[in-house]
Amino acid sequence: xxxxxxxxxxxxxxxxxxxxxxxxxxxxxxxxxxxxxxxxxxxxxxxxxxxxxxxxxxxxxxxxxxxxxxxxxxxxxxxxxxxxxxxxxxxxxxxxxxxxxxxxxxxxxxxxxxxxxxxxxxxxxxxxxxxxxxxxxxxxxxxxxxxxxxxxxxxxxxxxxxxxxxxxxxxxxxxxxxxxxxxxxxxxxxxxxxxxxxxxxxxxxx
Amino acid sequence: xxxxxxxxxxxxxxxxxxxxxxxxxxxxxxxxxxxxxxxxxxxxxxxxxxxxxxxxxxxxxxxxxxxxxxxxxxxxxxxxxxxxxxxxxxxxxxxxxxxxxxxxxxxxxxxxxxxxxxxxxxxxxxxxxxxxxxxxxxxxxxxxxxxxxxxxxxxxxxxxxxxxxxxxxxxxxxxxxxxxxxxxxxxxxxxxxxxxxxxxxxxxxx
DNA sequence: CTCCTCGGGTTGACACTGTCAAGTGATACC
DNA sequence: GGTATCACTTGACAGTGTCAACCCGAGGAG
Numbered sequence: 001x002x003x004x005x006x007x008x009x010x011x012x013x014x015x016x017x018x019x020x021x022x023x024x025x026x027x028x029x030x031x032x033x034x035x036x037x038x039x040x041x042x043x044x045x046x047x048x049x050x051x052x053x054x055x056x057x058x059x060x061x062x063x064x065x066x067x068x069x070x071x072x073x074x075x076x077x078x079x080x081x082x083x084x085x086x087x088x089x090x091x092x093x094x095x096x097x098x099x100x101x102x103x104x105x106x107x108x109x110x111x112x113x114x115x116x117x118x119x120x121x122x123x124x125x126x127x128x129x130x131x132x133x134x135x136x137x138x139x140x141x142x143x144x145x146x147x148x149x150x151x152x153x154x155x156x157x158x159x160x161x162x163x164x165x166x167x168x169x170x171x172x173x174x175x176x177x178x179x180x181x182x183x184x185x186x187x188x189x190x191x192x193x194x195x196x197x198x199x200x201x202x203x204x205x206x
Numbered sequence: 207x208x209x210x211x212x213x214x215x216x217x218x219x220x221x222x223x224x225x226x227x228x229x230x231x232x233x234x235x236x237x238x239x240x241x242x243x244x245x246x247x248x249x250x251x252x253x254x255x256x257x258x259x260x261x262x263x264x265x266x267x268x269x270x271x272x273x274x275x276x277x278x279x280x281x282x283x284x285x286x287x288x289x290x291x292x293x294x295x296x297x298x299x300x301x302x303x304x305x306x307x308x309x310x311x312x313x314x315x316x317x318x319x320x321x322x323x324x325x326x327x328x329x330x331x332x333x334x335x336x337x338x339x340x341x342x343x344x345x346x347x348x349x350x351x352x353x354x355x356x357x358x359x360x361x362x363x364x365x366x367x368x369x370x371x372x373x374x375x376x377x378x379x380x381x382x383x384x385x386x387x388x389x390x391x392x393x394x395x396x397x398x399x400x401x402x403x404x405x406x407x408x409x410x411x412x
Numbered sequence: 413c414t415c416c417t418c419g420g421g422t423t424g425a426c427a428c429t430g431t432c433a434a435g436t437g438a439t440a441c442c
Numbered sequence: 443g444g445t446a447t448c449a450c451t452t453g454a455c456a457g458t459g460t461c462a463a464c465c466c467g468a469g470g471a472g
Contacts, residue, residue: 037451042450043450146384148377150391153366160366168351178359182360185356232458234459244422248459253459
């Protein structure tokens with residue numbers, strides 16, 4: 001009873017998400033677990049979607065903080081920082097796949113709750129910073145954005161496919177190697193500025 | 207009334223999936239639409255999960271057939287075929303994101319229905335063939351599998367992120383360019399056989 | 413022809429869900 | 443003291459998935 005009810009409900013939902021997918025999550029169940037009536041959540045949230053969005057926002061915000069810490073701990077080399085972000089992201093998807101699905105899936109819209117929107121922006125900014133720092137001088141902003149999406153998509157896809165057991169387990173076991181290989185491939189491709197054709201000899205120019 | 211009820215139910219569900227996400231799909235609603243009682247689906251399917259799995263199987267099987275046709279139409283050059291597969295996959299995710307989510311998401315397990323399992327295997331085999339044909343001579347099978355997962359993950363991630371409007375719309379508009387760039391990056395990286403460090407000068411050896 | 417089985421479908425019930433409407437009680441303010 | 447507000451409860455309603463029982467027509471066995 002120490003915390004406020006609003007936070008207790010969110011934390012109970014996050015706890016359940018660790019083991020159960022989001023679509024089966026019941027407002028009444030959460031309320032029961034918190035020892036309040038089935039209508040209590042409606043005082044703090046605008047229906048089920050609003051509640052789920054708030055849950056996703058809280059969870060994603062925490063994940064973003066963890067990821068930022070991992071990036072900081074990785075030192076100053078841009079590719080090391082990007083790699084740390086990628087591994088943090090994969091760890092997030094692996095340990096909390098249902099939360100990740102909720103935050104970036106169709107059950108909820110970023111417009112449903114401001115904290116979700118804010119957390120998504122924080123995470124995106126982190127990605128943008130890490131990818132941007134890996135770009136050679138003179139890379140245009142649109143190209144950087146495209147590379148952000150490519151990098152995110154790559155890590156996202158690999159992480160989600162393995163988290164939901166869609167790839168042979170023998171392959172999933174080597175997830176880290178796959179991820180590192182994909183990142184190497186991405187970053188080495190970035191050494192070429194946009195529009196230009198591949199020019200391996202240009203890699204050393206700052 | 208011409209078709210069998212089983213197929214009418216599946217088709218009605220696939221139709222609804224084109225516009226509504228799978229988690230809100232109601233068995234009773236589907237049954238009503240087909241003009242039968244709310245219990246009729248249980249004659250043919252083992253509960254909701256079994257029904258959803260069958261729906262996903264039917265939809266994924268069709269998508270696999272379309273993708274295979276697109277690959278064939280692309281000619282004989284391996285990278286062209288892989289590119290055709292990637293674009294077909296992205297088209298599938300873009301036009302039927304909810305069906306894709308259902309087939310590869312946590313709402314359903316491949317073990318829930320044999321047709322889903324078979325369709326998933328067909329699609330995977332298609333991927334494996336296309337990726338395998340792009341590998342230089344002597345690439346080990348485990349390495350090929352890893353590259354399958356990397357390629358699938360990359361395309362899957364980029365497609366799903368844009369389909370669910372998680373990236374800035376200005377970037378999503380250039381989806382094809384992003385996809386082609388990612389594929390170029392992947393395939394050029396594959397010109398190096400596994401274990402060896404990057405060696406740009408070796409790209410021409412067969 | 414009668415009897416029986418059985419697959420495809422129906423009806424009815426149950427527990428459960430999200431959500432609307434109204435009520436309650438304490439706390440803060442004029 | 444009165445009153446407005448906030449956090450919460452109680453009660454209802456429609457809709458859902460699922461279990462159990464029933465029904466009915468076609469097909470085969472005797």
